[in-house]
Amino acid sequence: MNTSIVIADDHPLMLRGLTDFLTSKGFNILESTTDGNTAYNLIVKLKPDIAILDIRMPHKTGLEIAEDCQKNNIPTKIILITFDKEKDIFNQAKKFNVYGYILKEFAVEEIEICIENAVLGKPYFSDEIAKFLNYSPNGSHLESIKLLTKSELKIVKLISENKTSNDIAQELSISVRTVDKHRSNIVAKLRLDNKPTSLSIWANLNKSNIKNT
Template sequence: MNKEQITIIVADDHPMLLKGLHDELTGSGYTIIGQADNGIQALEIVLKLKPTIALLDIDMPVLNGFEVIKMARDKGSETKFIILSFHKESYYLVQAKTFQINGYLLKEDSFFEIERCINEVIAGNVYFSKSIDAQPIMQATEELKRLNLLTLSETKILKLIAQKISNQEIAESLSLSIRTIEKHRSNIIDKLGLKKENNVLTNWALMNRSTILSQ
């Protein structure tokens, strides 16, 4: 597939970044078929225009980049998604891996890096920015592996915890005793390798809510 055949939409709520990226891509021969400055607009454009690639910021109004990707894929979109963000913490990388995003770039990257990512994604590969240290990526992978250690019951309970539902309410909804729920919580803490501190599981679940609810 040559550049002219690659259709791209770009979504970012920073006008100058949006314009700069648009100008770089069009100047290099890519076909930009749409732009958006918020998540819901990005989702509508992806579903309507069916671009080859969507370059999305994470932090957008209405829907964030991850939410756009999940909703688009739930509706059968075959667009390849590349995140373009300032964030390189493992929390964001875990979500990128969870949603099986095709590419993850940093806004500090050169256009050469963006173009290399596009080429890799078109070739069917997953590409993470070379500016991201290997350690956070490895940490993100390990966190996902640990989530996969949970049983179906533990996963269900963790999802309820992530939705701020109390032990009492969880026990009632699953027709289990409080003691059984507490035992499940203890097992989850052990499997996730968390320190046994007050509210550690609740805090971890709320911080990783998007990843947990997508399981």
């Protein structure tokens, strides 16, 4: 698939490096820029599949662009790259339905797999993010894991491995409709919000807890 991408980063070397790397991998880089306003205007005009954005940029931050895209129902999937390790910023990214959050020092190593996941509608947050943030899941969510049935636990484990509903249905020999019903029940039991990516993000960040159940 020739995935179309807009890239924005106010560090010229980072911008050039990512652009050259992704072009060499066959991705369709529509435009690149160093400021947030231009990045948002490019997203609105070109409607790329993916926008890879630095969080801190002049005029408009990557988070503000993600928020505007969400408000205006722009289908472009946002991937944020950053040096920031603050939990508040990460939580905002989740709130704005961001599909990827990568630390800049791992950007070249992880950007391809992040894009592949985003194209499939699966969020990608690297293990390094959780490690750096010392991510401690909400206690009530962890307690709620105990309420999950064996079938629901199997499904949430597969979700934590970035499996889609179709993948899970095939693996467990059940219908996609049954998988989706289980997903709804799991979201309710874990008291997550109903955004499409919430369960995937939660499962991704709680892999170790899920594996130990």
